[in-house]
Amino acid sequence: MTGFRDRARVRRWMWRFTLAMQDYHPSREARRIRRDLRAALLDDAARIGVDDALREIGSPWRVAADHLDALDGAGPRWNDGGVVAALLGFGLPLYMWAAWAVGAVDAVGAMGGGRAELSWLGVPMTAENSDAMFGIQFTLGWQPFAVSLALGALGFALGARIWRLRRRAPVS
């Protein structure tokens, strides 16, 4: 198994497995399982080819489910939490701000051009659509950061299913 494509397929399988194993705890044990599995997969791939090796091991989700079955309770999913936090706390406000700014600049242009003093989440902003400039000027304010942080924290808690920290049973 030397081809780039084969290596990429094994990497992709391992990546999906890592995602599916997020609930596994302790994470040291999850890393050990990943290492062993990767070694076995590469070993099989060298013997019987990557196609057969991947078919034999099956879907990463199922292999992860087998491992998770042995646990008493699932742990939080920190990676999922990170993704939801970034989307909710950063992506959503930024996307909203961008659409808001485009609307404001469009409207200023349609009213004959010039400048308009506006405010977004309490931060003063100047929308300008003239021959000299086209865009939004602003100074940084704490309010958008507070909104972003609050949404991010909420997204992280929900995405990571943080309540699992409290009820998970210790692993013997």
Add this chain to the structure above:
Amino acid sequence: MTTTDDHLPTTTAYRPRLRERLRLSWWMLRFDVAMQDYPARESRRIRRELRAAVLDDAGRTGFDEALRGLGRPRRLAATYYADLERERPRWADGAVLAGLIGILLPGYMWIAWQMGALSAIDAMGGGAVDLSWLGVPVTFTHTDDTISMHTTAGWGPVALSGALCLVAFALGSRVWRLWGGAA
């Protein structure tokens, strides 16, 4: 011998209280979501059997113990999947993603864009302004006694939303599994 609602034989008739029925429904809902790409008829049969088994066990060991015995819905679903020959598309996941990306995201953008335009019109002294959003004419009016927005339905936003829905549905449902080989 008595039977449950699902007409499956059971040794002890157990009548779950409202709270227990809700907990069982919640468990079954999570199981359904986890089993969405399982063949539908077979999935319904498994569901019926599980429900009957829980109520059966509840009569002997108590409801809490019976539900705990089932374990987590996702893991139980995974054991059923292990018997399938190949992975199937996840249509429900596709529909959720299509709704989020194809409808919610443009809708959210549309609202934010309107808020920006109305704020700017207000700051510029108010009045009526004609703008265009994705090729559709939009008229905003912001005066002392009126705040309004008029638009007509146009193919631009519908086409964008439709295209985003399609892409999101295909990706979310892993539609390529229809043509894929063994899992």
